[in-house]
Amino acid sequence: MIISKTPLRISFCGGGSDIPSFYRKHGGCVLSTSIDKYIYISSIHSFDRCLTKLRYSSMEDVENLSDIRHPVFREMLSMYNMPGFEFTSTSDIPAGTGLGSSSTFTVGLSNLLHAWRGEQPSKERLATDACKMEIEILGEPIGKQDQYAAAYGGLNFIEFNEDDTVDVTPLSLEKEQKALLNRRLMMLYLGGTRSASEILKKQSSNITQGQAENNQLRMCDIARNLRTDLEDGRLDALGEALDKSWRLKRTLSEGITNHEIDAVYKTVTELGAIGGKLLGAGGSGFMLFYAEEDVQNNIRKHVQDRMWMPFKFEESGSSIIFNDEGR
Incomplete structure (x- = not known):
């Protein structure tokens, strides 16, 4: 095996x-x-x-x-x-x-x-x-x-x-910085699953023309600036970058967001999260938020009808964890 x-x-x-x-x-x-x-x-x-x-x-x-x-x-x-x-x-x-x-x-x-x-x-x-x-x-x-x-x-x-x-x-990033960054992230499961193919098919044709192309270029600039900010110890920049990126991403194609997603985003940010985004191509699944630790309990208290999923960063990538074929 x-x-x-x-x-x-x-x-x-x-x-x-x-x-x-x-x-x-x-x-x-x-x-x-x-x-x-x-x-x-x-x-x-x-x-x-x-x-x-x-x-x-x-x-x-x-x-x-x-x-x-x-x-x-x-x-x-x-x-x-x-x-x-x-x-x-x-x-x-x-x-x-x-x-x-x-x-x-x-x-x-x-x-x-x-x-x-x-x-x-x-x-x-x-x-x-x-x-x-x-x-x-x-x-x-x-x-x-x-x-x-x-x-x-x-x-x-x-x-x-x-x-x-x-x-x-x-x-x-130092180990302590990574751990702090991890603790300030919250992941919320909206429910539902979807295939990314249809959304990405539309997005692929949109992002090489017009305003969608310009917005995608701006999202790359945000990613580059965020790398610098995080390596300089400005961890809150992640929350701000998530917010900016999400506002741009939702313009790239139909199906990325909907009324339910927008309502959850509005609620959680009003409760103190600095920023967030829907993960993946769009439509359903998980949302990610950046929030200081002192406001997280209040956020969870007011958003109890969804599942908050704890997670940790990992560093190994794909690995073989069992192999007895050489015995």
Whole structure:
């Protein structure tokens, strides 16, 4: 048996600039962190070597890899020529809630398949393989930030260059500063799940023209300035940056926000949060807020009909946590 463990992520600023149609024209950048919520994928040889068994939100038992319905499983198992295995995927958080679960799954599966070959791929290899699978092979209208956040782990400034290369730079913060920053963040689950593809498809065509393009460029500037502010110890700049970015992001495409999201944002900021945003492409899922610790209890007291989810930053990225194949 081999098991991979791959973290989900929170994107603070710059999301959307990792979409190829934008970064190939302007370059892009994102400031994000991985968190201690994970997708686990375990695998063993099937008892019946003629069957490939998949256990995720659905169950599949197939004789031919080409018959697999799950697109990432189908393409990756075919690419690695690995029939006759049983795979089980479990997650700490529901898919489609804005934490990058689709790409996290792809990175974790890639790591797992490399392990079956006896390989230890670099973080860069895991990220680029996942990007190739999702964007080039499957044609998903998504960006690159989630794959890099999941593969590398940590609190990073990620730059997407016009030549398709990516630079990942950890933020230079002391351990105490990171812990304080973490404590000032609150994550609220609105409920619901959604596919990011439709929203991102519209956003991808919008952000290379007109006001949407200008707003995306401003969001990149906010991310760059936030990196400097945080490294200089100005932690409250995160709350301000979240607020500015959210006000810009909600203009990029229809479906990013709605009356419910706007009402929650208004309530929480009026109760003392400096800023916040909806995580992911939009529509539902998790919201993130930055608030001083002395106002957080009051916020939770007045917003009791939602689930507040505690979390911590993590720094490991995708890893193999169990492997007894070499025994």
